[in-house]
Amino acid sequence: MPVTALLPVAVFLVSFWLDPRKVRTGLYLLFALFWLVLVVAGGLTGWASSLDPLAGAIVLLVLIGLGLATVVGFAAFLIAAGVTVVRREGFALSRLLGIVAGLALLAYCGLAVAVVYTDSVGLFTWLLLLGLPAAYLGFAFTSFLLYGSLYPAVMARRGGSVEAVVVLGSGLIDGRVPPLLASRLQRGRQVFERLAEHGTPARVLVTSGGRGPDEPVAEADAMAAYLIEDGVPPEVVLVENESTNTDENLGNTAALLASRGITGPIAVVTSDFHAFRAALLMRRHGLAGYSVGAPTAPYYWPSAVIREFFAVLRDHFWVNVVLAGLSVTPFVVAVLGMVGGVQR
Known part of the structure; x- marks a missing residue:
């Protein structure tokens, strides 16, 4: 493993040591993990390809399948937990967050599968346009989820x-x-x-x-x-x-x-x-x-975490307005272009 692969880990550890009570420390953690996964996956795929090109392709497909299965499994968990919390606690808009998030994940995965099977350039374009805001929210939420779980666990012991x-x-x-x-x-x-x-x-x-x-x-x-x-x-x-x-x-x-x-x-x-x-x-x-x-209680946790995530976004309002605006700009431009084309 190259030394550069460990640099993001070092950045996270230094940030945690200086003051762990920062949003960016969670972003550093997720980037470090993401970078390590890419390095390991790339090394594994390259090693398999050196033995047999077909083996390399199979390894790559397996890794992609594992990633997709993880996302689908997490979406199913969010939906199931959301249904349970509504049944036990009663209906409220805030308790639907888990269900909405899970359905959105499944819809995006369904769009990705449709692109593969139809080979549609139009669907692929929409996949990319929606992928920018989805990636922004997904990366931010995953970092909040991981670090928001790690921080109190470490503090409880240390x-x-x-x-x-x-x-x-x-x-x-x-x-x-x-x-x-x-x-x-x-x-x-x-x-x-x-x-x-x-x-x-x-x-x-x-x-x-x-x-x-x-x-x-x-x-x-x-x-x-x-x-x-x-x-x-x-x-x-x-x-x-x-x-x-x-x-x-x-x-x-x-x-x-x-x-x-x-x-x-x-x-x-x-x-x-x-x-x-x-x-x-x-x-x-x-x-x-x-x-x-x-x-x-496990059934209550997913919706509560999503609610806290949006509260943190609100606490850092202007930063997230700018970043979210940049992420949705290509999508908005594309929609306006379609509307303009229809009117003409």
């Missing part, structure tokens, strides 16, 4: 000492802590106790979350009661009950901690699908530390 553990709230059900929020609280307690066992105890365990319009109590108050009932000493539990979103969770908690003389690193605990975005917002607020993810 995160350093902190002065406070902060558990972010989510919705209550009839004023009680539901399974999703209970998972966050249990993970927060685990992090708090692990730090104490390692001789670097955090000073406080913070619950953060305000009161929704349909909630009888603030999320943070219900969370604190849950922890205390579960055996956490009341004197270490600190409540921040004014926040309405993650941005406010972090800002209000930072102010509350500062008022208690706590200004060092913190560990933010949230659901696994939300952990990386929470880390990005921590960096935006200038908060030292890291985020840790709590496990989520």
